[in-house]
Amino acid sequence: MPTSIGGLLSRNKRFVPLAVTIVMLLLAYGFGAYHYAAMREPQVFFNLFRNYPFLLISAVGMTFVIISGGIDLSVSGVVALTTVVVAALLRAGWDAWAVIGFVLAMGTLYGALMGSFITYLKVQPFIATLAGMWIARGMCFFISDDAIPIRDRTFRILARTKILIPGLADPDTKTGAFVSFLVVAAIVVLLVAIYVAHYTRFGRTVYALGGNERSAQLMGLPVQRTKVLVYTISGFCSALAGVTLSISVMSGHGLYASNFEMDVIASVVMGGAPLSGGTGYVFGTLLGVLVNIVIQSIIQFNGQLSSWWTKIVIGALTLMFIGVQSYMLTRKGRAKQRTAARADRSILMRRRRKQVVTIAAAAAVLLVAVRGVNRWVRQATGGGVEAVAVQGEACQDPPLRTLGLTVPTSDGAPVIVFERNGGPRCVGEVFTVFADGRVVADDGKEVREERSTPAEVAQVLAEIDGLGWFSDELYDTWHTRCRECYGYAVTVASQGRVKQVKGVDGGTDAPARYWDAVKAIHGLVRKEKER
Amino acid sequence: MSPAGNPRHRKLTESRLLFPVLALALILVFDFFYVPGFFTITNRDGNLYGNLIDILRNGSAVMLLAIGMTFVIATGGVDLSVGAVMAIAASVAAVMMNPVILGTSIGTDIEKFVTDPSFTYSPLWEVILVTLAVSTLCGLWNGLLIAYGRIQAIMATLILMIAGRGIAQLITNGVRIQIFYEPFAYIGNGWLVLPFSLYIVAAVFALAWVLTRRTAIGLFIESVGINATSSYFSGINEKRIKVLAYAFSGFCAGVAGLVASSNIRTSDANNLGWGYELDAILAVAIGGTLTTGGRFSLAASLVGALVMQATTTSILAIGVPAFAVQAIKGFVVVLVLLLYSEQLRALLRKLTSQWGA
Numbered sequence: 001m002p003t004s005i006g007g008l009l010s011r012n013k014r015f016v017p018l019a020v021t022i023v024m025l026l027l028a029y030g031f032g033a034y035h036y037a038a039m040r041e042p043q044v045f046f047n048l049f050r051n052y053p054f055l056l057i058s059a060v061g062m063t064f065v066i067i068s069g070g071i072d073l074s075v076s077g078v079v080a081l082t083t084v085v086v087a088a089l090l091r092a093g094w095d096a097w098a099v100i101g102f103v104l105a106m107g108t109l110y111g112a113l114m115g116s117f118i119t120y121l122k123v124q125p126f127i128a129t130l131a132g133m134w135i136a137r138g139m140c141f142f143i144s145d146d147a148i149p150i151r152d153r154t155f156r157i158l159a160r161t162k163i164l165i166p167g168l169a170d171p172d173t174k175t176g177a178f179v180s181f182l183v184v185a186a187i188v189v190l191l192v193a194i195y196v197a198h199y200t201r202f203g204r205t206v207y208a209l210g211g212n213e214r215s216a217q218l219m220g221l222p223v224q225r226t227k228v229l230v231y232t233i234s235g236f237c238s239a240l241a242g243v244t245l246s247i248s249v250m251s252g253h254g255l256y257a258s259n260f261e262m263d264v265i266a267s268v269v270m271g272g273a274p275l276s277g278g279t280g281y282v283f284g285t286l287l288g289v290l291v292n293i294v295i296q297s298i299i300q301f302n303g304q305l306s307s308w309w310t311k312i313v314i315g316a317l318t319l320m321f322i323g324v325q326s327y328m329l330t331r332k333g334r335a336k337q338r339t340a341a342r343a344d345r346s347i348l349m350r351r352r353r354k355q356v357v358t359i360a361a362a363a364a365v366l367l368v369a370v371r372g373v374n375r376w377v378r379q380a381t382g383g384g385v386e387a388v389a390v391q392g393e394a395c396q397d398p399p400l401r402t403l404g405l406t407v408p409t410s411d412g413a414p415v416i417v418f419e420r421n422g423g424p425r426c427v428g429e430v431f432t433v434f435a436d437g438r439v440v441a442d443d444g445k446e447v448r449e450e451r452s453t454p455a456e457v458a459q460v461l462a463e464i465d466g467l468g469w470f471s472d473e474l475y476d477t478w479h480t481r482c483r484e485c486y487g488y489a490v491t492v493a494s495q496g497r498v499k500q501v502k503g504v505d506g507g508t509d510a511p512a513r514y515w516d517a518v519k520a521i522h523g524l525v526r527k528e529k530e531r
Numbered sequence: 532m533s534p535a536g537n538p539r540h541r542k543l544t545e546s547r548l549l550f551p552v553l554a555l556a557l558i559l560v561f562d563f564f565y566v567p568g569f570f571t572i573t574n575r576d577g578n579l580y581g582n583l584i585d586i587l588r589n590g591s592a593v594m595l596l597a598i599g600m601t602f603v604i605a606t607g608g609v610d611l612s613v614g615a616v617m618a619i620a621a622s623v624a625a626v627m628m629n630p631v632i633l634g635t636s637i638g639t640d641i642e643k644f645v646t647d648p649s650f651t652y653s654p655l656w657e658v659i660l661v662t663l664a665v666s667t668l669c670g671l672w673n674g675l676l677i678a679y680g681r682i683q684a685i686m687a688t689l690i691l692m693i694a695g696r697g698i699a700q701l702i703t704n705g706v707r708i709q710i711f712y713e714p715f716a717y718i719g720n721g722w723l724v725l726p727f728s729l730y731i732v733a734a735v736f737a738l739a740w741v742l743t744r745r746t747a748i749g750l751f752i753e754s755v756g757i758n759a760t761s762s763y764f765s766g767i768n769e770k771r772i773k774v775l776a777y778a779f780s781g782f783c784a785g786v787a788g789l790v791a792s793s794n795i796r797t798s799d800a801n802n803l804g805w806g807y808e809l810d811a812i813l814a815v816a817i818g819g820t821l822t823t824g825g826r827f828s829l830a831a832s833l834v835g836a837l838v839m840q841a842t843t844t845s846i847l848a849i850g851v852p853a854f855a856v857q858a859i860k861g862f863v864v865v866l867v868l869l870l871y872s873e874q875l876r877a878l879l880r881k882l883t884s885q886w887g888a
Contacts, residue, residue, distance in 0.1 A: 071685065117865075121872040124822045126609070126685065130809050131864040138858020145852070262693050275686045308700035308800075315694025322682050322690075358680040362672065466575075472568040473580060475847055511585055515720075515795065 017272035020324050021287040024270075024317070028294045036301040046165065046179050053186035054079065054241035054248075056289045058260070059267045060193045061237025063285045066268050067197070068230045069210040069277025070125040074114060075238045076260035077136030078107055080253070082242025084140040087148035087252030096154035104239050110136070111235015115228035129231075133261070140254025147253035150246060158182070159247045182244045189240065193282045206230060210277025266318045267292045274325045291317070316363060323359035415461060417491040418521050422504075427486075431525040433457055439525060452524060461494050463520045467513040469499060474511050476502045488518055547819040547828035550870060551835050554817065558841045566848045578722040582848055588726035590840030592617070592787040592794075592804070595732055596811035597818070597836040598739050598829060599670075599783030602776040604815050607756040607824025608684030610777060612673060613784040613811055615695025617804030620666045620788030622699040625708040625798030627653040627661060628715060648713035655714050663785045669695070670781015674774035692808070699800035708798045719794030728790045732833075735786055739779070739829055752776060756824025810839050813860075817867050838863075 032039040058075050065072045082103045089099045110132065117128045162178040197203040205226045208216040217223045246252050265275075271288025273280025292314065299310050416433040428444040437452045468474060469492055491500040503514055562569040562582075572581035596613050603610045628651045651658075669691060676687040710716065721727035743749030754762040755769045763769045787807070792798045812822075817835035820827040842863050846856050869875055 117868070121868065121874060123868050123872065127812065127816060127822060127864075127868065130812070131861045131868070134809070134857045134861030134864070138855055138861060141852070142855060142858065262689065265689065266693065269686070275683050308697040308705060311697030312694045312701070315690045315697065318686075318693070319676075319682075319690050322686060323680075326681060355679070355681055358675060359682070362676055362680060365672075468573070468575075468580065471573075472566075472571070472848070473573075473582065473585070475850065476852070477847055513580070 017321070017325055018281060018284050018287070020321070021270060021272055021284060021291060025287055025291050025294065028291060028298065032294060032298040032301065036298070039297065039301060042165075046183075052289065052293050053180075053182040054245040054257075055260075055263060055267065055292070056186045056286065057189050057237050057244060058241040058264045059271075059285045059289050060189055060282060061234035061241075062264045062268050063193070063271070063273055063280065063282050064197065064206055064230050065125075065234045066265075066273050066275060067210045067277055067280050068206045068227065069213065070118065070227070070230065071265070071275065072111075072114075072129045072231060072234045072238075073126055073261050074110075074129040074132035074136060075234065075241070075264055076257045077133035078110060078235060078238035079242040079245060079257040079260060080140050080255070081136040082107060082239045083246040083249075083252035083256050084143050084148065084254055085252070086243060086246045087150050088143050090150055090152045090155070091148055096152050100243055103243060104236060107239020107242070108232055108236040111238070112228060112232040114235070115231030118231065119224050119227045137254060144252075144254075147251045147255075150250045150252065155247055155250065159250060180248075182247060185240070185244060189237065190282065190286055197282045202226065202229065207278060210279075212278070263292060263314075266314050269318055270321050272321075272325070274322070319359070319363050323356070323363065326359070327356055413493070415457065415493050416464075416521060416524075417489075418518075418525060419489045420486050422487045431521075433460075433521075433524060441525065456524065460520050460524050461492070464492055464517045465494050467517050467520075469501070469513075469517060470494075470497045474499070474501050474514055474517075477504070477511070477514070490518060490521065492517075547826075547831040548834060550819060550867075551817050551831050551838055554838045554867065554870075555834055555841060558838065558845055562841075562845050562848070566845065569845075569848060578724055582844060584726065586837060586841050586844045587729055589844065590836055591726070591728040591732050592791045593807060593810045593814055593839060594833050594836040595735055595783050595787040595790065596780075596807055597814040597832040598732075598735055599780030600811040600815045601818070601820055601827050601829055601832040602739070602743075602752060603684075603780045604812070604820050604822060605752045605756045605824055605827035606773050606776045607759065608677060608773065608776070609688065609812060609822070610670075610673065610780045610784075611685065611688040611808050611812075612669065612691035612695055613780060613787070614804035614807040615692045615699065616666050616669045616781055616784035617788035617791060617807060618699035618798075618800050619669060619695055619702070620662045620785040621792035621798040621803050622702040622708075622800050623665050624658050624662045624715070624789060624792060625710055626702055627658045628710055628712050629708065648711055651712040651715070655712075658715065659789065662789060663782060666785025666788065667778050667782045670778040670784070671774065673781065674777030677777065678770035678773040696800060699803075703798060703800050705800070707800075710792065710796045710798065716793050716796055719790045719792070720796075728794070731786060731790060735783060736829065736833065742779075743829065748772070748775070753824075753826055756827075811836070813864050813867075814839050816864075816871075819871070838867075 029039075029045075058079065062072055062075065085103050085106065086099055089102065090096065094102075114128050114132045117123050118125050158181050161181045163181065163184060164178045197206065205216065205221045205223075208219065208221055209223055209226055209230075213223060242257075245256060249256070267288040268280075268285050269275065269288070270291050271280070271284035271286070273284060295313055295317070296310055299313070413434075414432045415435050416431075418431040418433070419429065421428040430442045432440040432442075433452070434440075435454060435457060437454045437457055439450045439452055441448045441450060487502070487504050489500060489502045491498065501514065503518075566582070569582045572579050572583060574580075596617075600610055600613065653661075673684075673688050673691055676682050676690075677684050680687070717727060718731070719728055723730065743752065751762070751767050751772050754765070754767060755772050759769045762772075784804075788804065791803055795803075814835035815827075815832045816822055817838050818828060818831035818833070819835075820832065839860065842860055843856050846859050851859070
């Protein structure tokens with residue numbers, strides 16, 4: 001019996017987004033393998049899993065939330081909080097398994113709490129989980145400001161255990177393709193989730209809830225309980241993802257997994273679960289995660305492409321998937337109306353065409369615009385400054401060396417100690433200015449002494465004092481979350497008063513006059529640097 | 532006379548401004564007792580300084596975002612991309628003023644950028660015009676995707692939120708560009724008795740107010756937010772209204788981007804406006820606009836933005852480390868959500884009517 005492709009598509013339309021994802025994945029991997037020989041190694045394929053088990057675990061939890069028609073923006077916060085709590089408890093001497101049990105319970109409870117907020121107080125999911133994210137991330141810094149290393153033996157074993165792939169590895173020499181224990185954990189989570197979503201009463205209720213909450217309620221399904229449970233599952237998955245992350249990086253810090261929820265949501269959407277809820281497959285999420293990871297790997301392998309291309313490509317791809325999905329949805333609408341009047345049909349056709357045209361045009365415009373901007377910037381600058389940028393990406397704010405340092409006000413002691421560190425070039429400079437005009441510059445590698453005039457120093461001091469340095473208006477605005485901005489610790493001593501104010505640029509929370517003071521000192525020390 | 536029957540009392544309890552102003556007052560009362568000198572306002576060369584002024588000044592970016600976000604949320608949508616649009620705006624502005632800083636081959640006039648504060652590649656009006664055009668275009672893009680592409684608002688703007696930071700980094704080639712051009716720095720750092728950015732907020736607010744309260748657009752927006760389909764059947768072009776709302780939100784984000792980048796004298800594609808979308812959404816939520824759309828109040832949203840900023844400034848001023856701000860903000864939001872929840876309000880109403888009787 002001859003069948004048209006269109007007919008085949010409309011009969012199996014449930015699987016079309018999934019098929020598109022698979023095609024996408026194969027295309028992306030094929031592209032990568034064609035261009036970069038290293039990507040053809042089987043180990044690289046398994047590394048795809050190995051480097052990102054936490055993404056898969058979190059995405060599985062998110063899939064349930066999205067199928068139920070909600071959204072959970074708190075995942076990154078919960079992941080970061082989990083790493084910090086794990087590291088802190090291990091440092092306090094807890095047993096590794098007790099720690100894991102504790103944080104899993106914590107994450108689950110946290111998810112349940114947010115779920116109850118959403119269900120019983122009728123708070124919009126994205127607002128409740130946003131607040132949840134903030135609280136979780138803020139809590140990290142209540143526990144510890146810096147990264148806490150993990151030295152636990154059990155965690156080390158979990159991190160280092162290699163599970164060899166039969167057929168691709170040599171069991172005698174223990175070389176060849178392998179996956180880590182964490183990947184196995186992620187796969188187990190995935191399998192359990194597939195079972196729960198498709199073969200249990202709870203799973204079907206989740207789908208019904210996402211399809212239409214009111215009908216689900218009228219059908220007598222336990223809507224409220226299911227809704228709370230969905231967020232509970234997501235909380236559990238995020239906590240588990242946090243545990244795997246802390247095992248793979250062997251430390252905990254509140255800055256980990258920033259913007260992680262966007263990766264997770266994009267993966268789920270690319271896996272074929274539209275944000276409107278009601279449809280989607282947990283298995284699709286695995287594919288979505290893989291697409292996400294393959295693209296990130298290609299950009300890493302390329303080396304030439306800057307990391308921001310990942311964001312743009314992921315954005316464009318997500319848009320494309322949504323286009324496919326909404327195309328399918330309107331197709332469904334058309335199929336239902338096929339028996340209706342012809343006029344109706346033509347209206348629907350026109351509307352569908354319009355929609356497809358809009359989305360296709362949007363995607364095209366995005367790509368063209370990005371290309372245009374790129375070319376323009378290249379022309380304007382005569383080539384990139386990739387080296388600086390790449391270095392900046394890897395740069396973490398080191399702790400300030402002058403933290404806790406106070407300047408004695410006796411004669412001959414420094415009057416200004418100015419430290420600037422971090423930034424895209426990872427500087428760590430300390431300038432010590434003395435009343436007699438000496439400026440000692442220390443960039444962490446060498447120490448130089450320069451001379452300014454006492455009058456100039458006195459003038460800067462007066463200016464800073466005039467800016468209200470010693471008043472209540474100037475206070476610390478030290479954020480630790482910023483990865484690329486400069487941190488400043490400025491200590492000023494004048495007329496028997498000493499005050500240190502720390503700040504980070506890139507935020508606008510600093511008091512009005514702080515940057516003017518920094519600028520004044522900058523003028524003094526920059527001159528010394530250039531001389 | 533029972534309080535429910537008193538028209539004045541009713542007007543007060545039903546006013547959208549009541550809760551946000553109450554919240555702001557609570558925070559300020561807290562400051563009065565726990566932060567010495569919080570209310571001191573000093574006069575230096577005719578300009579006013581102090582913690583209260585700082586709240587206004589540092590909150591101006593979020594206030595601007597909140598104005599645009601009010602439009603969007605009132606139509607029943609949400610704009611997650613405002614932070615990214617801020618970054619794009621700042622990058623465009625910075626590149627227009629000193630593209631040389633980008634290149635490895637430094638031009639002969641590099642010195643001029645650093646030493647001559649009045650040197651720029653493009654004049655200020657051009658910078659502002661192009662920046663605002665680009666950011667409005669970003670908003671327009673969101674609006675078209677949502678109204679005509681029929682993509683969910685949260686998803687369409689999420690895409691721009693992810694891709695936007697990438698685009699902003701692309702524009703500046705991933706480099707933080709410092710801005711030495713003084714007239715531009717005046718936008719965020721200048722003072723005319725009060726911080727100059729406040730006048731910008733006032734101007735944008737006036738524009739928004741005239742748009743919504745002196746034309747029918749305000750009504751149309753509320754009607755679309757309450758029921759888009761029935762608005763369509765009563766002759767409102769609901770798609771055009773949505774596009775307008777998102778475009779305006781993009782415009783506001785552009786202004787906020789200019790203010791913020793001028794404030795810190797840099798364009799920072801990675802961090803500028805990071806997390807501001809949340810602040811703006813919560814400001815609108817505190818302002819009492821339902822996140823599902825419908826009736827809105829611009830003034831209440833502004834007060835909501837001030838609540839967020841006052842919380843931040845107070846926390847910093849009492850000496851709590853800045854990293855804790857996020858957590859405390861989160862708790863404030865939870866508190867506000869509790870205050871606004873129908874269940875709790877019903878309980879409160881019951882209590883007050885008993886008390887009045």
